[in-house]
Amino acid sequence: xxxxxxxxxxxxxxxxxxxxxxxxxxxxxxxxxxxxxxxxxxxxxxxxxxxxxxxxxxxxxxxxxxxxxxxxxxxxxxxxxxxxxxxxxxxxxxxxxxxxxxxxxxxxxxxxxxxxxxxxxxxxxxxxxxxxxxxxxxxxxxxxxxxxxxxxxxxxxxxxxxxxxxxxxxxxxxxxxxxxxxxxxxxxxxxxxxxxxxxxxxxxxxxxxxxxxxxxxxxxxxxxxxxxxxxxxxxxxxxxxxxxxxxxxxxxxxxxxxxxxxxxxxxxxxxxxxxxxxxxxxxxxxxxxxxxxx
Amino acid sequence: xxxxxxxxxxxxxxxxxxxxxxxxxxxxxxxxxxxxxxxxxxxxxxxxxxxxxxxxxxxxxxxxxxxxxxxxxxxxxxxxxxxxxxxxxxxxxxxxxxxxxxxxxxxxxxxxxxxxxxxxxxxxxxxxxxxxxxxxxxxxxxxxxxxxxxxxxxxxxxxxxxxxxxxxxxxxxxxxxxxxxxxxxxxxxxxxxxxxxxxxxxxxxxxxxxxxxxxxxxxxxxxxxxxxxxxxxxxxxxxxxxxxxxxxxxxxxxxxxxxxxxxxxxxxxxxxxxxxxxxxxxxxxxxxxxxxxxxxxxxx
Numbered sequence: 001x002x003x004x005x006x007x008x009x010x011x012x013x014x015x016x017x018x019x020x021x022x023x024x025x026x027x028x029x030x031x032x033x034x035x036x037x038x039x040x041x042x043x044x045x046x047x048x049x050x051x052x053x054x055x056x057x058x059x060x061x062x063x064x065x066x067x068x069x070x071x072x073x074x075x076x077x078x079x080x081x082x083x084x085x086x087x088x089x090x091x092x093x094x095x096x097x098x099x100x101x102x103x104x105x106x107x108x109x110x111x112x113x114x115x116x117x118x119x120x121x122x123x124x125x126x127x128x129x130x131x132x133x134x135x136x137x138x139x140x141x142x143x144x145x146x147x148x149x150x151x152x153x154x155x156x157x158x159x160x161x162x163x164x165x166x167x168x169x170x171x172x173x174x175x176x177x178x179x180x181x182x183x184x185x186x187x188x189x190x191x192x193x194x195x196x197x198x199x200x201x202x203x204x205x206x207x208x209x210x211x212x213x214x215x216x217x218x219x220x221x222x223x224x225x226x227x228x229x230x231x232x233x234x235x236x237x238x239x240x241x242x243x244x245x246x247x248x249x250x251x252x253x254x255x256x257x258x259x260x261x262x263x264x265x266x267x268x269x270x271x272x273x274x275x276x277x278x279x280x281x282x283x284x285x286x287x288x289x290x291x292x293x294x
Numbered sequence: 295x296x297x298x299x300x301x302x303x304x305x306x307x308x309x310x311x312x313x314x315x316x317x318x319x320x321x322x323x324x325x326x327x328x329x330x331x332x333x334x335x336x337x338x339x340x341x342x343x344x345x346x347x348x349x350x351x352x353x354x355x356x357x358x359x360x361x362x363x364x365x366x367x368x369x370x371x372x373x374x375x376x377x378x379x380x381x382x383x384x385x386x387x388x389x390x391x392x393x394x395x396x397x398x399x400x401x402x403x404x405x406x407x408x409x410x411x412x413x414x415x416x417x418x419x420x421x422x423x424x425x426x427x428x429x430x431x432x433x434x435x436x437x438x439x440x441x442x443x444x445x446x447x448x449x450x451x452x453x454x455x456x457x458x459x460x461x462x463x464x465x466x467x468x469x470x471x472x473x474x475x476x477x478x479x480x481x482x483x484x485x486x487x488x489x490x491x492x493x494x495x496x497x498x499x500x501x502x503x504x505x506x507x508x509x510x511x512x513x514x515x516x517x518x519x520x521x522x523x524x525x526x527x528x529x530x531x532x533x534x535x536x537x538x539x540x541x542x543x544x545x546x547x548x549x550x551x552x553x554x555x556x557x558x559x560x561x562x563x564x565x566x567x568x569x570x571x572x573x574x575x576x577x578x579x580x581x582x583x584x585x586x587x588x589x590x591x592x593x594x
Contacts (some may be wrong), residue, residue: 055586055589055590056582056583056585056586056589058582076404077404077405078405079407079424079426081379081380081407082553082556084560084563084582084585097582099556099585099586099588099589100407100424100589101380101422101424101551101588101589101592101594102409102421102422102423102424102589102592103422103424103589103590104407104424104425104426106426107405107426107427107428108425108426108427108428108437109427109428110428110430110433110435111428111430116428118426119405119426141582143582143583143586144586145586145589145590146590147508147519147522147587147590147591148575148583148586148587149575149582149583149584149585149586149587190553190554192546192554192557192558198545198569199569200545200558200561200562200569200572201561203557203558203561205553205554205557207553232557232560233557233558233560233561235561
């Protein structure tokens with residue numbers, strides 16, 4: 001009887017414990033399962049927050065870079081509106097971090113019961129060689145939409161994709177960009193001038209979007225100068241004269257879009273011309289006075 | 295021995311019903327959201343739709359072929375704004391009970407983030423609520439049961455010990471509400487909104503220690519909260535009208551949290567000794583938590 005009661009208690013404890021485990025939040029990787037060498041394929045990063053509203057994520061992802069290579073990201077059908085760190089690769093690890101202003105609890109899909117997982121990021125990879133490519137989280141951070149930035153406790157579920165040999169069409173089209181031939185969306189620049197006592201310098205603000213493969217980098221030039229790397233926000237040093245600023249948003253396939261802005265200097269051309277005109281008038285007047293006196 | 299066998303039977307039976315009960319409990323547990331998403335009508339074409347009071351405002355315009363409809367309760371006379379991809383696409387007025395319905399035509403199969411917020415009759419806004427929604431061509435997708443947490447304003451940003459703090463705003467009419475003060479200590483108060491949706495609560499600041507606090511309002515038992523309003527318990531009374539609203543991350547003090555504030559925060563991301571106004575949680579570093587707090591306060 002005692003033995004039976006012991007089993008009963010263990011069973012009861014199990015019943016109380018395991019359902020709580022299955023209800024936990026998680027972040028997971030979804031793939032199509034298979035791809036062929038030469039294919040560009042999507043990897044979806046989803047979050048099931050168990051109904052909790054979240055508004056910020058930071059993720060890093062390791063992948064088999066001898067089998068697949070990172071080729072960009074899509075903003076379409078995902079929820080992250082602003083990237084603090086847009087998806088980029090460093091030493092074989094993918095990093096990304098962004099926010100969802102207003103927060104989200106889940107995806108509302110009328111064809112499904114309850115809330116569906118939140119599509120956080122849609123990453124693009126190119127299959128390079130045959131094999132089973134693993135994608136695994138290195139670090140994940142999800143913050144609740146509670147005004148305090150509390151951590152959401154969650155599980156991580158990794159993914160994988162089987163890379164098969166190239167199809168004949170794939171070999172024929174290899175090397176040709178057929179995936180993204182469109183420029184990023186038109187965007188605008190905002191100049192935020194530093195106030196007298198502000199610790200933040202004057203900055204140029206921009207936010208470009210590219211539907212097909214995402215923004216890979218920004219470049220900036222002042223007047224007719226050289227293109228230099230830029231990042232939002234881009235600090236702008238003060239200058240005596242106004243300058244023409246051009247920012248170029250470049251996607252992962254080299255397509256680009258430019259946006260321009262005139263940043264005012266300390267001295268405007270109008271003021272300079274006025275001073276110059278006054279000096280000429282003063283000079284002429286002075287010359288006449290001196291001539292009259294002589 | 296026969297008696298022991300009987301006990302075993304009872305325990306097995308209990309186990310069976312216990313397991314069955316728990317399974318049923320988890321299977322029937324409602325999803326942790328208050329909204330209902332349904333495809334309430336399949337619309338084949340504009341012409342085939344009869345104009346009914348429930349499907350249009352009676353202006354003679356039929357339901358478009360594909361559409362998204364939002365309905366729920368805000369505040370009496372409130373304006374409800376619908377944003378798509380962060381851009382305002384529609385605004386509607388709520389009735390005397392705060393009920394509203396907004397229908398937005400759509401064109402493509404997609405997952406779109408719709409953002410809603412309500413503005414009460416005094417111009418105070420609710421926080422944003424996002425609905426990432428899968429839209430199907432040829433369907434009217436209805437998202438019902440939407441509700442916004444009450445709006446909130448306080449009369450002071452600093453309260454002298456022994457004095458009073460008044461919080462007021464709008465919610466749905468005649469609802470039980472809760473006011474939460476949290477800081478060094480926490481306190482909860484109960485109140486109710488009037489028939490016009492307005493509420494006002496005056497809280498004596500007697501036994502709370504000096505320091506930084508926040509106050510927020512919610513409907514009794516609801517998970518959705520109002521904006522958090524910061525205030526200080528100190529030596530003097532400072533009215534809200536005499537100072538800036540002190541919204542976290544609002545360095546240019548325009549009471550708007552948008553791309554500009556995000557970019558200023560991004561400038562300081564990872565840098566040491568950040569500017570005080572961007573360090574939303576005052577921990578002397580700018581990390582994802584500061585961005586999360588900014589995202590909570592976002593107005594667009």
